[in-house]
Amino acid sequence: MFKPRYIKHGHLLVRHAEKMLRYRRDILEEPAIAGVQAQIEKLREGLRDKDKKAVKEESERLHNLYTKHMPAGRDAGWRENVEVLLVAIVAAVAIRSYFFQPFKIPTGSMQPTLNGIIGHRAFFASESEIPVDQRDSYEKHDKGWYLKGYPTDAGKPNLFRQVAEFVVLGRNYIDVVSKEDDRVVRIEPKKIAFFFTFTQIVCERQSFFVYAPPETLAQDFKVLLFNQYKRDQVIARGAIDTGDQVFVDKFSYNFVKPRRGDVFVFRTEGISDRNRTVGNRYLITEDPGNGSPFYIKRLAGLPGDTLRIEPPLLYANGKPAEGFGFQRVMTAKPPYRGYSDGPLNVRDLENKLVQIRAEKETAISSGNSDRAAELQLEEQHMKGQLEFAQEKRPLPQGSYFAMGDNSYNSYDSRYWGPVPEENLVGRGLLVYWPFNRHWGLIR
Numbered sequence: 001m002f003k004p005r006y007i008k009h010g011h012l013l014v015r016h017a018e019k020m021l022r023y024r025r026d027i028l029e030e031p032a033i034a035g036v037q038a039q040i041e042k043l044r045e046g047l048r049d050k051d052k053k054a055v056k057e058e059s060e061r062l063h064n065l066y067t068k069h070m071p072a073g074r075d076a077g078w079r080e081n082v083e084v085l086l087v088a089i090v091a092a093v094a095i096r097s098y099f100f101q102p103f104k105i106p107t108g109s110m111q112p113t114l115n116g117i118i119g120h121r122a123f124f125a126s127e128s129e130i131p132v133d134q135r136d137s138y139e140k141h142d143k144g145w146y147l148k149g150y151p152t153d154a155g156k157p158n159l160f161r162q163v164a165e166f167v168v169l170g171r172n173y174i175d176v177v178s179k180e181d182d183r184v185v186r187i188e189p190k191k192i193a194f195f196f197t198f199t200q201i202v203c204e205r206q207s208f209f210v211y212a213p214p215e216t217l218a219q220d221f222k223v224l225l226f227n228q229y230k231r232d233q234v235i236a237r238g239a240i241d242t243g244d245q246v247f248v249d250k251f252s253y254n255f256v257k258p259r260r261g262d263v264f265v266f267r268t269e270g271i272s273d274r275n276r277t278v279g280n281r282y283l284i285t286e287d288p289g290n291g292s293p294f295y296i297k298r299l300a301g302l303p304g305d306t307l308r309i310e311p312p313l314l315y316a317n318g319k320p321a322e323g324f325g326f327q328r329v330m331t332a333k334p335p336y337r338g339y340s341d342g343p344l345n346v347r348d349l350e351n352k353l354v355q356i357r358a359e360k361e362t363a364i365s366s367g368n369s370d371r372a373a374e375l376q377l378e379e380q381h382m383k384g385q386l387e388f389a390q391e392k393r394p395l396p397q398g399s400y401f402a403m404g405d406n407s408y409n410s411y412d413s414r415y416w417g418p419v420p421e422e423n424l425v426g427r428g429l430l431v432y433w434p435f436n437r438h439w440g441l442i443r
Helices: 005-024 030-049 052-069 076-098 132-137 159-169 214-221 271-278 324-330 346-365 369-389
Strands: 100-104 118-121 138-140 145-147 171-177 182-192 196-203 207-210 234-241 245-249 263-267 294-301 307-310 313-316 399-403 424-433
Touching: 005 030, 005 052, 030 052, 076 100, 100 424, 118 132, 118 214, 132 138, 159 171, 171 207, 182 214, 196 214, 214 234, 263 399, 271 369, 294 313, 294 324, 307 369, 313 324, 346 369
Parallel strands: none
Antiparallel strands: 100 245, 118 234, 138 145, 171 234, 182 196, 196 207, 245 424, 263 294, 263 424, 294 399, 307 313
């Protein structure tokens, strides 16, 4: 059952020698080919007789012939390393394309289930200025409220702590101070690779490169176009927590249908074009460099479902939505707030419909046929929205309704409509970084 080592080595050497002859037969001379073939036969004879001494001697002679006619290339080691690297790259691309794709949570629409990029100002003068969902992160000092662990002398934490917090929590610190009296004239996003978003703050006399997206600087640090700053005035100081990085399962949806309650990723390509043709004013802004963005939301409605939102509850087919993810939101226990109907509020839709019809009649009476046609489309869309909000119109086939768990701050299907089936990318599987309380499987 178990062959001696010298027998295995001999058979392996024979196979390599025969392979060498096939590859190099066109460039080897006949005497050389005959010599290798003869030595192969001698080794085979020793292997058949299981003569250990003969096998070792003939193996050494065949090995010498092999290296003589098949010398190792001068850069064989480099070639081998490059081949291994290329195989690894191809395997990684295949896995990313067909199985698992990394994705970064860009916004707060799924908070607190999944974190988007969150900015923490280093200092607030009063407690009332602190965002409600961040108050636990601040502590009182003589001059005001400081981010916990942040030095009160306006310096950054020590380097060791900064490195540790970045590795574990995905947190980085920013400290942007104006060097002279100046005014912001331009705020430009700069994306490096897929995950790293910087912002260039351009002033009239100076500019700054900050590791944070413009939206975070605007929302959490109030860095806005045309802001004016005095010399030595703080523009942005504090900490920024990167969005959760997740793996998306692109494989499952090829075999099983999406389920209500899935946290899923989808492309937004084509949604704005569709909305323009049906009179929906809500569009999705494209990234100038990367085109239509990818979104991650919770799948709230399947094809054929009827939905109704009565804050804080979400109803699917006449019953409160079932599943852990929905129940957690609908309890409205902080930090969750329940579901908001937003633009699907029935009374607001009825009032808008009356207003659109009045505007349409005015456009018709004034002979403005183009405007009347636009308002006719808007009226049809608004009527459909009202019927949907009243559970009179189900979701079309091949369409999925997406909502953020933080529906009070989520731009989702309530605004721009359902997601086409061909736009689905996959199910959010797990958070792989940072190592905060969200790390692990997504629920």
